[in-house]
Amino acid sequence: MDHVLVLNASYEPLNVCSTRRAHVLVWKGRAEVVERYDEPLRTSTNTYVRPHVIRLVTYVRVPRSVKRRISRRALFARDGWRCVYCGDSAGRLTLDHVVPRSRGGDSVWENVVTACAPCNLRKGDRLLEETHMNLARPPRAPSPVLFISLALHRVPEAWVRYLPGVAAEAA
Numbered sequence: 001m002d003h004v005l006v007l008n009a010s011y012e013p014l015n016v017c018s019t020r021r022a023h024v025l026v027w028k029g030r031a032e033v034v035e036r037y038d039e040p041l042r043t044s045t046n047t048y049v050r051p052h053v054i055r056l057v058t059y060v061r062v063p064r065s066v067k068r069r070i071s072r073r074a075l076f077a078r079d080g081w082r083c084v085y086c087g088d089s090a091g092r093l094t095l096d097h098v099v100p101r102s103r104g105g106d107s108v109w110e111n112v113v114t115a116c117a118p119c120n121l122r123k124g125d126r127l128l129e130e131t132h133m134n135l136a137r138p139p140r141a142p143s144p145v146l147f148i149s150l151a152l153h154r155v156p157e158a159w160v161r162y163l164p165g166v167a168a169e170a171a
Contacts, residue, residue, distance in 0.1 A: 003152060004051050005159050007034065009059040013145055013163055016152070022051040031056050035158045052158055067141055070112055077150055078142040079114035085123070085133050091116035098139065100125045109141035 004022035006015045017025075023041060025031035026049075035053035042048075068074070075095060082089045096115035099105030102125055113135065115123070123131050145163045149155050155166055 002037070002050070002052075003156075005035075005053045005148070005156075005162060006031070007053065007055040007162055008062075009056050011055060011162065013148055014056075014060065014062070015144070016148055019050060022054050023048060025056075026051060026054060029057065034162075052156070053162060062144075067109065068147060070107060070109060074142065074146060074150060075112060076114050077146055078109075079139075082114065083116035083119050084113045084136050084139070085115055085119040087136065088116045088119075091118065093117075094120045096120045096123060098128065098135070100127075103127065110139050113139050 002019045003016045004019055005013060006017055006022070006025075008014050019041070022031070026033055031054040033049050033051045033053075034055050035051075037050040037052050039050055040047045041050045072095065076093055080089075081093070083091070083093065093114050094117055096113050096119075097105045097107070098111050098113060101107070105111050119133070123133055128134065145166060148163060149166050155163065160166060
């Protein structure tokens with residue numbers, strides 16, 4: 001099944017949908033085709049443009065209160081598959097709560113980071129100030145671009161200009 005990148009009216013990436021859903025949005029006038037496949041969509045009576053990237057005609061406000069759940073894969077990808085304390089990428093990666101749950105820390109994007117097993121063991125159930133450890137950068141919720149790139153095995157080259165920070169992979 002072909003995937004279609006959905007952009008907001010401001011060209012901000014929103015999601016990925018099926019070709020059928022994208023065609024319906026275009027046909028109803030709710031979206032326009034920005035990039036297309038060479039091969040058209042054919043029915044028994046008509047031929048239509050096969051969308052590859054579509055842009056919504058009206059701006060859709062994305063509520064910031066709606067946050068995606070944390071998964072190991074998304075967390076590791078957000079942190080670049082490296083320990084945020086020492087920068088190691090060779091060791092076994094684990095999840096670490098910056099403020100431990102036993103001290104009232106929540107399992108939210110802003111409090112969970114990627115740590116190698118030795119750093120996680122060293123930090124233990126303590127705060128950063130108590131261990132004299134530092135974060136390479138403060139944790140934050142990832143952008144939708146991360147989830148779009150994780151949803152696909154390979155990001156199409158035509159999408160790269162619309163997904164900041166993502167490089168096309170060889171086919």
